[in-house]
Amino acid sequence: MILNQLVLHNVGTFAGRHVIDLTPPSTSRPIVLVGGLNGAGKTTILESIQLALYGSLAHASGRRNGSYDNYLRGLVHRGVPTSEGAAIELTFTAHQEGMQHKYWIRRSWKSSGASIREILLVSVDDRHNQALTSTWSEHVETFLPRGIAGLFFFDGEQIEALADLERSRQVLSSALAALLGLDLVERLTTDLAVLKRRHRGEQVPDSLRQAVEEKKQLVTAHRQREEAATEAEAARRTELERSQKLFHEATEAYRAAGGDLLDQRETAESTAAMVRAGLARCEDEIRHELTETSPLLQLGGLLEQLGEQVRVEAAAQRDILLVEAFSVRDDTLLQKLTDAKVKASTLTAVEQFLGDDRETRRSSADIEQIVGYPDPVALEGLLALTLPEARTRLQSAVDRRAMFKAEREQAERVLAAIPDPEAMAPLNARREETRDLLYRAEAAYAVATELLNSARTDRARAHDAYETTLDKAAHANLAADDDRRLVEHVGRVRATLENLRVAATRRHLERISHLVMEALGMLLRKENLITDVQIDPETHAVALTGVDGQSLPAKNLSAGERQLLAVALLWGLARAAGQPLPVVIDTPLGRLDGTHREHLLERYFPQASHQVILLSTDTEIDEEAYERIAPRVGRAYHLKFDAATNASYVVDGYFWSE
Template sequence: MILDELVLHNVGTFAGRHSIPLTPPSTKKPVVLIGGLNGAGKTTVLEAIHVALYGALAQPSGRRSGSYDSYLRSLIHRGVPETEGAAIELTFHAHQEGEERRFWIRRSWRSTGAYIREILLVMVDGRHDHALTSTWSEHVETFLPRGIAGLFFFDGEQIEALADMERSRQVLGSALAALLGLDLVERLTTDLAVLRRRHRSQQVPDVLRETVQERQRTVTSLRQAEEAAADAVATVRVELERSNKRLFELAERYRSAGGDLLDQRDSAETTVTLLRTELARIEDEIRSEVSEAAPLLQTTELLRGLSEQVHRESAAHRELLVVDVVEKRDAAVLAQLASDAVNAVTLRSIEQFLTADRDERAKFAQAKQVSGLRDAGGTDALLRVLPSARRRLEGLLERRIMTRSELDQAERVLVAMPDPETLVPLRIQRDEAAAETIRAESSLEHASERLTSLRTDRARADSAYEGALDKAAHANMAADDGRRLIEHVDRVRVTLEGLRAAATRRHLDRISELILEALGRLLRKDKLITAVAIDADSHTVELTGLDGRPLAAQELSAGERQLLAVALLWGLARAAGQPLPVIIDTPLGRLDGSHREHLLDRYFPYASHQVILLSTDTEIDRSAYDRLRPHIGRAYRLEFNPKTNATAVQPGYFWE
């Protein structure tokens, strides 16, 4: 089945007639991308296809909280009279009985005052088919059963619902029942139960009839209460979905306006304060260094020269003292030698040697005294400490540069943050939406608990009613035909229950394998999940981790749970075994970058032979669009004009 064209006439935000060709140009480009900002009409496109195909039996959306007539009335564009009405046309082709047939459906409606008049026309291969028009609700089930439509036409809210393992059980149960045809078995079982009760009630003696009737009234009352509670749960669930959607939209608006940065303002201010404190401490240490030996680093060479000069002066002073002592010693030595009658030549030679030695020492003692220092101890000590002072000062200066740079960056981030006052209204709306969501979740929990309690009470009442019927029937089972009928009905009900259990077990293994295969293609962590099983009774999804032990869904990240939900839909859709198009509204939800890439690369191009994506410019942005571009066959954008309060369909995505 391939959707070829959707025509909207005065539907939702679409004023007048708008045509959207949908046929992919080739099998290599199956993606049809329709972009639009929030409120431009993306969800209307998805709902229009549902309404065109199923009419009053279409799956209720988050915006449909009342009757079908009220819903159709709300879909009429506000800029035209309700008496003019609206219309949806859907063209598609599908293979039936080995032949390709082209279907054209037109569903139009207008107000006649208190009521809505709806007209359906169906054409096959260009010819109006009266019989098919009158039986369309049954015929559409042959190529797109309503029970499995949710596996192919869905939005981000359904993905989030499936990502919640508790909420997913009901969705899985309904999908499996429709997929395996168990809804027919359930209807047959219910019809047999009604038939059994009717025949048994006819056999009740008068003395027990009052008891049976009382139990029957109790069952009827509880069943009505249960249905009302189920309606209440559905209503509250719609309200919760609406609240979640509003919260998501407000959170996105808050984020786009810089709210995420603003939420980090306290952290940014703390960072700036810490960096300023650190910078002041470093500068204090620099001042401390400068107040000690550090300034002398500029005179290192002078200090080195001074040290050498002081050493020379000290040496000269020592030589001068030595010369005086040696001169007296030499005179004494010569006098002693003379008195000892030493040879004159020898005496003269010794005198010349001693004189030369004194002259040499006197030469060293003649160094000029300019430093005024007695020794070089002070200068030598300075020269020893200056290298470590240099290292400390250089380290402090480098730390100051780095800290100053970090402080400048932190201050730029702080300055770039939006003014908190400008976001106060939006933050208040977001917080109110969050509170409303919490209240809706609480209401849903209470409503679900009441529904569960009523189901338990109704089950007990059913059991009591059955017991009363059994007692009454056994008291007077005179009608053999009735007894045989009841016995046959009981056997058939047991057989049907066995059939349902066997069919479920038989198909669940294959469905689990398909889901695991889809998970393997979507999850970025190889072999994070090694097995998937679905409980046949509770429809709980059971995961097995790499270590062979059960893996709770809560252990997965939010993004991984959403990918698990997509894998569930993908696996169930493949299990359906029918080549049907896939339509996804707001497909990327709150996934992070890497999980988005996995959907863009591994799911959207291969989900089906035709994939229609309805997205905002923040979900499929430039980067995502570039990744998806090789697989895009058609692209449109929905442009909403606030002046005319209407949407127009333009060719090309946001940046084309």
């Protein structure tokens, strides 16, 4: 099946006639991408396709809270005369009995007083077919059963619902029943129960009929109470989901305006104060150093020259003393050598050496005393130890001062970026208001759920009491063996049908679980996170097995991983259907992180079907995500909302590819 064209006339936010070509240009580019901001009409496209196909039997969306007439009336574009109304046209190609046929459906409606008049037209191969028009609700089941439509037409909210494995049981139950044909078994079981109850009721004599009737009326009363509680619970759930959405939007608006920074204001101010204090301490340390020997560092080479001059002068003073001391010593030495009758040549050589040495020292001592520094050792200590240590301490303090200044500038930038609390007050008040609404909605939903569970329990008890009364009356008053056998055989047949349902489900669940595991393997970032998926054939509960072979509770998965599990369930069930049907997804990416988004973009969307229609905002499939799937995109549209006309219109190209 291929969806070829969708025409919207005065539907939702679309005023006038708008034509959207949905046929992929090639099998290698199966994706039709429709982008638009919230409120531009993406959900309207999804609902319009389902409405065209199924009419009043279409899957009820979150915007359909009342009757079908009120739903149609709400779909008519505001400002359009009631006499003009709205219309949806859907053209698609489907194979029937080995032949390809082109279908055209037009569903139009307009107000006629207090009611809505709806007109359905169906054409096959460009020829109007009145017989098919009158039986369309039955004929559409032959190529797209309504029971499995949810596997191919769904939105992000449906994925989030499936991500809760407790809430997913009902979806899995209805999908499996439609896939395996078990809805016929369930209807037959119900018919047998009605037959048995009717037969037993007819056999009750007048003496017991009153008791049976009282139990029946009690069952009816409790069933009505349960239905009312179910409607109330659904309404409270809708209010809860709406409150959750409003709170999320208010929170995101508060964060986008800098609310997170405002919440961290005390921390930022404390950090800035600590940095300023550190900078002040560092500057005090520098001032202290400058009151000591550090200023001498500015003299640089002068101190080195001073040290050298002091050393030269000290050496000269030392030589003067040595010359005086050596004169006496040399005379004594020469006298001793003379007394020892040393050779005259040797004595002359020694005398010459000693004289030259004294003369050399006398010459080196003959310099001008410029400095006259009294303590050369102290000066050497100053140059070798004190000044280098002062230089190290001062440099360290200067470096830390530069670091503190950089941290102070960063802290001041953070403080400057914090918005004014008064300017944020309306957004904060809106957030608190929606938070209160959410709390009240959660409390109301909890009360409605409790009342519904109580009503179900009471109805079950009343039903059991009614069944018990019927059994007693029937077994006490059955006059013929044929009647008794009929009642017994009906019970056996119902038990057999139940065993058949479980056996048939178990037989196919292994293949479905395998398909779901294949989908998970392609979607999950942690490829070994889930090693097995099992669906209980009786309760339809989903059980996961981790890499260690132990049961893996769904609560241990992240929100993104649970959403991918929901997508894998939908994908596996859709593949199990074995029918080449298009896939239409509204708000497909939800709150997934980067890697999970990449897996959906690269592994699911291009392979989900031969035709995949994505309805997305610019934040879900952003510019980077668009670049990833662009090679697989056959057509792209942008829904733009014109505030002047209060209507949306369709242009070719996505947000960044127009």
